[in-house]
Structures are given as C-alpha cells and as structure tokens.
Amino acid sequence: MFAHGAMDFFYFIIFHGFAFTVVAGLLSTWVDRKVSARIQWRVGPPWYQPFADVIKLMGKESIIPEGANRVSFLIAPFLGFTAVILVSTIVWMANIFPGASFVGDLIVVIYLLYLPAIALIVAGSASRNPFGALGASREMNLMLAYEAALLFAVFTVVVKNGGIISLGGILGYQAVHGAMLLQGASCIIAFVVTLLCMPAKLGIVPFDIAEAETELIAGPYTEYSGVTLAIFKLTKAMLLFTLPIFMLTLFAKTVWTPWTILWYALILVFIILVKNVNPRFRIDQALRLFWLPVLGLSLLGIILAAVGL
Amino acid sequence: MGNNNHRLSGIKKWGFKKSPWVFHLSTGSCNNCDIEILDAVTPRFDLERFGILLVGTPRHADILLVTGVVTVQALPRLLHVYEQAAKPCMVVAIGACACSCGIFDGGYHVVGPVDKIIPVDVYIPGCPPKPEAIISGVVKALAKL
Numbered sequence: 393m394f395a396h397g398a399m400d401f402f403y404f405i406i407f408h409g410f411a412f413t414v415v416a417g418l419l420s421t422w423v424d425r426k427v428s429a430r431i432q433w434r435v436g437p438p439w440y441q442p443f444a445d446v447i448k449l450m451g452k453e454s455i456i457p458e459g460a461n462r463v464s465f466l467i468a469p470f471l472g473f474t475a476v477i478l479v480s481t482i483v484w485m486a487n488i489f490p491g492a493s494f495v496g497d498l499i500v501v502i503y504l505l506y507l508p509a510i511a512l513i514v515a516g517s518a519s520r521n522p523f524g525a526l527g528a529s530r531e532m533n534l535m536l537a538y539e540a541a542l543l544f545a546v547f548t549v550v551v552k553n554g555g556i557i558s559l560g561g562i563l564g565y566q567a568v569h570g571a572m573l574l575q576g577a578s579c580i581i582a583f584v585v586t587l588l589c590m591p592a593k594l595g596i597v598p599f600d601i602a603e604a605e606t607e608l609i610a611g612p613y614t615e616y617s618g619v620t621l622a623i624f625k626l627t628k629a630m631l632l633f634t635l636p637i638f639m640l641t642l643f644a645k646t647v648w649t650p651w652t653i654l655w656y657a658l659i660l661v662f663i664i665l666v667k668n669v670n671p672r673f674r675i676d677q678a679l680r681l682f683w684l685p686v687l688g689l690s691l692l693g694i695i696l697a698a699v700g701l
Numbered sequence: 702m703g704n705n706n707h708r709l710s711g712i713k714k715w716g717f718k719k720s721p722w723v724f725h726l727s728t729g730s731c732n733n734c735d736i737e738i739l740d741a742v743t744p745r746f747d748l749e750r751f752g753i754l755l756v757g758t759p760r761h762a763d764i765l766l767v768t769g770v771v772t773v774q775a776l777p778r779l780l781h782v783y784e785q786a787a788k789p790c791m792v793v794a795i796g797a798c799a800c801s802c803g804i805f806d807g808g809y810h811v812v813g814p815v816d817k818i819i820p821v822d823v824y825i826p827g828c829p830p831k832p833e834a835i836i837s838g839v840v841k842a843l844a845k846l
C-alpha cells in the first residue's frame with residue numbers, strides 16, 4: 393500500500409479520501425433532495441444547500457446532554473467519519489493505482505463499512521435519550537438483517553473471480569475478462585442484492601427505521617447539535633457517494649470512464665426513486681424481507697457462482 | 702424580556718441565512734396556528750427552496766416557532782425547550798395569542814404572552830396568520846442577523 397510512499401498515502405487521505413468525497417457526497421445529497429422535490433412537484437433547494445447546512449451546523453453550539461456518557465457521545469460521530477474517509481481512500485487508491493492495493497483490502501473495506509452503523513448505535517446509547525436508545529436498538533436489528541445478505545453478495549464476486557480478495561486484483565481481473573456484472577447469472581443476482589441492501593446501509597427510506605422522524609424524532613441523532621451533528625451529516629453524505637462507487641468497483645470495471653458517472657447517476661436515481669415511492673418498513677418487516685427473500689437470493693448467487701454460472 | 706442579540710458575521714451568517722431549520726412548539730394554542738404552520742411547509746409553498754426544514758428536536762433548531770398563550774402547564778416545557786435549543790436560536794411568536802394573549806387575555810390559566818417568558822425576535826399577528834405571513838415573518842427574523 394505504501395508503494396508510492398507515505399506522503400502519497402496521506403495525500404490520498406486528505407485529497408481523495410476526504411476533500412473530493414465530501415464535495416461529491418454533498419452534491420449527491422443535493423441531487424437526492426432536488427429529485428425528491430421535483431417528484432413532489434416542488435422547486436427544491438439550490439445546489440449549495442447541503443454545504444450551507446453543514447457550514448451552519450459548524451457555527452452552532454454543540455451541546456452534550458446532561459447525564460450522557462461524554463466520551464462515547466463525542467467519539468461516536470468521529471468513529472463513523474474516519475471509517476468512511478478510510479474506505480473512500482482505499483477505494484480511490486485501488487482505482488487510481490491498482491498496484492497500490494493490498495491483499496485483503498476488500499475485507500478491510502467491508503469491516504470499515506460496519507463502523508458508521510456502529511457509530512450510530514454508540515451515539516444513540518450514549519446520549520441518554522429514550523428516542524436515541526430506541527433508534528440504536530433498531531439500527532442494531534437492521535444491521536443484523538442486511539449484513540449477511542450483503543456479505544454473501546460481495547463474496548459471490550470473490551468466488552466468481554477465483555478467490556481474488558484485493559480491490560486492485562478484482563479491477564485487474566475485470567480489465568482482462570470484462571466487467572464482473574457480465575460474468576454470468578450469479579453476478580447479476582449479487583448486484584441486485586447489493587442494490588436492495590444499499591438503502592438499508594445508507595439509512596434512507598424505506599429503511600430509515602433507526603431515525604424514523606415521524607416516530608423517533610431523529611433516532612440516534614436526537615441529542616446531537618452543532619459540530620457533532622455536522623460530522624454525522626458529512627458521514628452520511630460521504631457514504632452516499634462511497635458505497636455506490638465501491639459497488640461499481642466490484643461489479644463494473646473501473647471508476648474512471650464517463651460511463652461510470654452515468655452508472656453512479658443511475659444507482660443514485662434508483663435509490664431516490666425507491667425512497668420516494670415507498671413508505672418506511674417496520675423493523676420486523678425489514679428483518680423478514682432481508683432474512684428470507686434477499687438472503688435466499690444472495691445464497692442462490694453464491695451457489696451459482698460456485699458451480700460456475 | 703429584552704431582545705436577543707444574534708450578531709453573526711461572514712460565512713457563519715451566510716450558512717445561518719441559507720439553512721434555517723425550524724422547530725414548532727405549541728404552548729396552548731387552539732391548534733389553528735399550528736395547522737397554518739403545517740400549511741406553510743407543504744409543497745404548495747415549498748420552503749425547502751430557502752433551505753427551511755421542519756425538524757423534530759430543538760437540538761437541531763435554528764428558529765423556534767411558538768404558538769399559543771403560554772399556559773401554566775406549558776410554561777416549564779417552553780423554558781425547557783428554549784434551554785435545549787442549540788444557540789444561536791431565534792424565536793418567532795406566531796398568532797395573536799403568542800404575541801399578546803389574544804382572546805385568552807386575562808384567563809386563569811394564562812401566564813404569557815411568550816415574550817414575558819423568553820426573548821422573542823419577530824411577532825406575527827393574525828388569528829391565525831396566513832402561511833404567507835409566517836414565511837414573511839421568518840424572512841424578517843433572518844434579516845435581523
């Protein structure tokens with residue numbers, strides 16, 4: 393990973409992992425809000441709206457509620473934030489210098505992607521707020537629901553390409569054999585499963601069960617204000633960009649063609665459409681959905697991949 | 702009570718003006734003003750154009766929209782919510798009740814109006830005020846920054 397020197401690595405963290413991803417993520421958030429507004433027959437916010445939100449939150453007071461666990465309350469937002477920065481750094485490095493990616497970074501990315509959800513659980517439990525605690529428990533349930541299916545879908549790719557577990561390696565394989573998505577039925581199934589899991593991972597409707605603003609006020613975010621809330625917003629925005637790019641890296645060759653921007657836009661619009669035409673699932677409905685049809689589908693995918701389809 | 706002093710400058714001021722999140726608090730209104738607030742955030746008026754969002758918790762709020770005479774029961778809640786809000790936070794009194802107790806003035810249960818309890822930045826008269834009046838009031842509140 394340090395083939396290009398430690399300086400380069402930090403350059404990547406700061407420039408690609410952080411700055412670029414923040415800007416792209418906030419713009420994606422704007423696309424989300426604008427398209428939702430157009431679907432509801434409204435004009436919608438101007439393009440700088442998410443930036444204004446974050447800047448405003450940065451300038452506000454950050455309150456630590458009385459009786460909350462100060463350390464976990466303050467660490468939680470930064471936990472998710474650092475994890476997303478690292479994920480996007482690794483994904484960008486693999487895309488720009490496939491040689492710089494190390495064996496097993498796929499697994500590192502999967503583990504790091506747990507952290508934003510865990511940060512929410514910590515935040516909700518630490519804030520000494522009943523809504524926060526309920527949101528945390530729901531987030532935990534949701535995580536148990538979708539993670540298994542998502543994991544099997546990612547490993548379908550690994551089985552299919554013969555056991556390559558580095559992102560650079562997967563990109564190299566796709567450069568020779570064509571996009572993973574075109575390798576057979578198993579990969580198409582795996583891609584569909586990741587598309588189904590993505591709204592749950594990103595915490596947006598129909599799976600915004602943890603922060604359901606009509607029932608739980610804001611769930612784990614309820615007690616957060618000012619800078620800490622801004623960090624959470626940034627984490628969400630960056631994840632909205634990083635997660636689809638990670639999936640595209642796995643399934644659709646590489647990030648650096650105009651096609652990829654189109655692919656990313658398609659995935660984003662798909663997520664937004666699903667968000668706007670569906671009501672929120674109850675937590676038990678979400679569990680049933682992910683544990684029966686979706687997990688079944690992803691198991692089918694991995695079995696098909698094992699027999700070579 | 703005296704007026705709030707929210708003096709912001711530069712980029713902070715820009716952010717605050719472009720993204721005011723409102724929190725709606727009823728302190729014993731007849732519910733009519735509250736319906737008008739909800740009207741104002743419907744797609745017909747589309748307040749998201751100006752970055753205005755209705756939030757569910759005072760911790761996220763930049764503007765408190767207070768309706769109703771403050772009743773004896775609502776008094777501790779109003780104080781509690783005002784203290785919970787992250788500062789700087791402006792207060793807009795909506796409706797004749799919140800501004801001056803309106804038709805409930807002198808009632809046995811009335812402690813208000815709102816500006817006796819917490820500092821108010823903008824008063825919006827009307828019983829109830831129209832959504833347009835509420836929007837214009839919020840804009841005036843932002844102009845005071």
Ligand code: SF4
Nearest residue numbers: 730731733796797798
């Ligand atoms: S001002 Fe009028 S409409 Fe509003 S709460 Fe008071 S009585 Fe009701």
